[in-house]
Amino acid sequence: xxxxxxxxxxxVLALAFVAGCSSSTPAPAPAADKxxxxxxxxxxxxxxxxxxxxxVFKVGTKADVPKFGYKDPKTGQIDGFEVDxxxxxxxxxxxxxxxxxxxxxxxxxxxxxxxxxEIDAVIATFTITEDRKxxxxxxxxxxxxxxxxxxxxxxxxxxxxxxxxxxxxxxQSSTSKAAVQAEADKAGVKLNFLEFATYPEIxxxxxxxxxxxxxxDGAILAGYVDDKSVILPDRFSPQNYGVATKLDNKGxxxxxxxxxxxxxxxxEMDNLLKKWGLK
Amino acid sequence: MQRFAWFxxxxxxxxxxxxxxxxxxxxxxxxxxxVVALALGILFGIMATAPWRGTRLISRAYVDVIQNTPxxxxxxxxxxxxxxWKIYPTPLWIGVIGLGTYHGAYVAEVxxxxxxxxxxxxxxxxxxxxxxxxxxxxxxxxxxxxxVILPPLTNQAVALIKxxxxxxxxxxxxxxxxADSWSAEKGYYGPxxxxxxxxxxxxxxxxxxxxxxxxxxxxxxxxxxxxAA
Amino acid sequence: xxxxIMELLQPHLLLFMGKGLLVTLQIAVTSIxxxxxxxxxxxxxxxxxxxxxxxxxxxxxxxxxxSPLLLLILFARFASGLKPVNSGIAAMTVFTTxxxxxxxxxxxxxxxxxxxxxxKSQGFSYFKTLRYIVLPQALRRMIPPMFSQFITVIxxxxxxxxxxxEELTGKGMIxxxxxxxxxxxxxxxLFIAFVYYVLCHLLGRMARALERRSILQTY
Numbered sequence: 082x083x084x085x086x087x088x089x090x091x092x093v094l095a096l097a098f099v100a101g102c103s104s105s106t107p108a109p110a111p112a113a114d115k116x117x118x119x120x121x122x123x124x125x126x127x128x129x130x131x132x133x134x135x136x137v138f139k140v141g142t143k144a145d146v147p148k149f150g151y152k153d154p155k156t157g158q159i160d161g162f163e164v165d166x167x168x169x170x171x172x173x174x175x176x177x178x179x180x181x182x183x184x185x186x187x188x189x190x191x192x193x194x195x196x197x198x199e200i201d202a203v204i205a206t207f208t209i210t211e212d213r214k215x216x217x218x219x220x221x222x223x224x225x226x227x228x229x230x231x232x233x234x235x236x237x238x239x240x241x242x243x244x245x246x247x248x249x250x251x252x253q254s255s256t257s258k259a260a261v262q263a264e265a266d267k268a269g270v271k272l273n274f275l276e277f278a279t280y281p282e283i284x285x286x287x288x289x290x291x292x293x294x295x296x297x298d299g300a301i302l303a304g305y306v307d308d309k310s311v312i313l314p315d316r317f318s319p320q321n322y323g324v325a326t327k328l329d330n331k332g333x334x335x336x337x338x339x340x341x342x343x344x345x346x347x348x349e350m351d352n353l354l355k356k357w358g359l360k
Numbered sequence: 361m362q363r364f365a366w367f368x369x370x371x372x373x374x375x376x377x378x379x380x381x382x383x384x385x386x387x388x389x390x391x392x393x394x395v396v397a398l399a400l401g402i403l404f405g406i407m408a409t410a411p412w413r414g415t416r417l418i419s420r421a422y423v424d425v426i427q428n429t430p431x432x433x434x435x436x437x438x439x440x441x442x443x444x445w446k447i448y449p450t451p452l453w454i455g456v457i458g459l460g461t462y463h464g465a466y467v468a469e470v471x472x473x474x475x476x477x478x479x480x481x482x483x484x485x486x487x488x489x490x491x492x493x494x495x496x497x498x499x500x501x502x503x504x505x506x507x508v509i510l511p512p513l514t515n516q517a518v519a520l521i522k523x524x525x526x527x528x529x530x531x532x533x534x535x536x537x538x539a540d541s542w543s544a545e546k547g548y549y550g551p552x553x554x555x556x557x558x559x560x561x562x563x564x565x566x567x568x569x570x571x572x573x574x575x576x577x578x579x580x581x582x583x584x585x586x587x588a589a
Numbered sequence: 590x591x592x593x594i595m596e597l598l599q600p601h602l603l604l605f606m607g608k609g610l611l612v613t614l615q616i617a618v619t620s621i622x623x624x625x626x627x628x629x630x631x632x633x634x635x636x637x638x639x640x641x642x643x644x645x646x647x648x649x650x651x652x653x654x655x656s657p658l659l660l661l662i663l664f665a666r667f668a669s670g671l672k673p674v675n676s677g678i679a680a681m682t683v684f685t686t687x688x689x690x691x692x693x694x695x696x697x698x699x700x701x702x703x704x705x706x707x708x709k710s711q712g713f714s715y716f717k718t719l720r721y722i723v724l725p726q727a728l729r730r731m732i733p734p735m736f737s738q739f740i741t742v743i744x745x746x747x748x749x750x751x752x753x754x755e756e757l758t759g760k761g762m763i764x765x766x767x768x769x770x771x772x773x774x775x776x777x778x779l780f781i782a783f784v785y786y787v788l789c790h791l792l793g794r795m796a797r798a799l800e801r802r803s804i805l806q807t808y
Binding site for chain 3: 430
Binding site for chain 2: 188189192193196212213215216217253254256274275276277278285286288289290291328329
């Protein structure tokens, strides 16, 4: 009887681990063994075929950046330029641009969500850097933007030179901190930084007076301007956004890059940018 | 395991000083917060057992409000809403005061239970011998209560260190913040979070083990008469 | 009245918050129930002094109890591939299981060793003694601490916002992102705190009432 009890306990414990913290339950991702059989079965790479078979392209987008990826609080739908870009990729893979499932990601969640197979790609104002290229595949840049500063109108701050001893709110992991710091060093201005996980938190910190400026890429800032705030003319270090995919999914990366380069060549990308007022 | 690729660990070791700075912030904030928690806890714990109804009510209200609202909400309140009065404590001070008041409420309960575990007769005997109330508290009741109080107090210290990770949500540049920030910047979250977990464990486990030893000793010495909360 | 507290008095915002409260309760209730089961198992394992099971349970409890909840939430969200709300339930379950396991073990330890010997002399097996004599007493003593742990779980569920789960506090953060004045922030957080307070305060009262009743029953 003791043995019986013991085995039940072991079972429940195992269950607890599976339900809880183990990595033994990965999402059904395109596995390596599938890749092996692919060349014989179909001309499509296994990772691309997996998406086609599933019939939906899962993409991580922003939910808090108007014009790029923004979740309308009334409809609950995420829409924007980057969601449209995902639709173009879905059309190339599945043949239907409606087969997109967009879920919101932020600086903390986007990498792990790619790696554990929750999403196929990240199209979320994700800046291409050398370090990040070692973790994920990036497409060619589809958008370039420079870092800017959003300030309160009544704060009397006109340019970065006025910022000595002021505090600037940046997004965690965004490359804007380094960009602003480099510019401030040139101007001989001493700055403090606060880092936040999401953009609305930085905007709230600006509104609350915790930071004197909200600094991220200009196009993102544009979505947060209201009647009490203004974007300064200063612009620093342009950043390139790319579509990121899991490092193993080379086939998918190729397809994604083909779509991006083709859209840039035939003017579709420009049309999309115009549609969202980004050009 | 790609997430834990060797080059990612190398990058982590290369930037170890960032994590070191984070550790310093975590430890110093926790230490200061613990002092605040102890001060508040002892004050309100004694107030809760005082013979005056007013002090008991105040103590009850403090413990009730703080223990029944989340630390996260309290910290968000301090960070965003105090601007309403143009008060802007730095994230670190929010950590010290937020964690201090939060755990202070728990320490107050621990102190109250400790004092109440000492037989009422002792207080009465001390008073009849000419001790003042505070004198009896200081020389008779508290020295005995401390033995009962110490184990759960140590557990509160462990809880406080763990909760100090909340600084990461208000840009406190603590250990957790460094892991978040560094791994989001580089994309190498695997080694960052694993390493940070080990550090938190090394901070907490010895304290937790010490608390258990103390608990066992109290149970032995007091013959199981008092069960530490 | 832009920027005023009155601007927040809209039915859809209250509904939005209400949905967040439901998520908070869903995570808290599910994880406390699961933790009761798993916690009992792990507590018994640790109590058993079994060569293999006791150290496993000990490792589990220590590893979980000595790490920040924020880290467990991140691990649960990213290592398991679960949907956000479920990952929140998983994280809270993993954490609360460790806490309740210690409560169960403490309860078992508090039961007089003489009962084991008495049961053995009456021909009860190890399992039967545990099942019919010792565990029921320990579990009855578990109900009040479980209630107070339930309060802790409700409060700690606010942490899952960091991985994007929109529970009560998270809903408040989202609303804060849409409105821009400090008096509104003030009102939002005061309101959230008030909801938590009412909920937890009432649960605390229930816990104390139960505690009194269980004391009356024991004697």
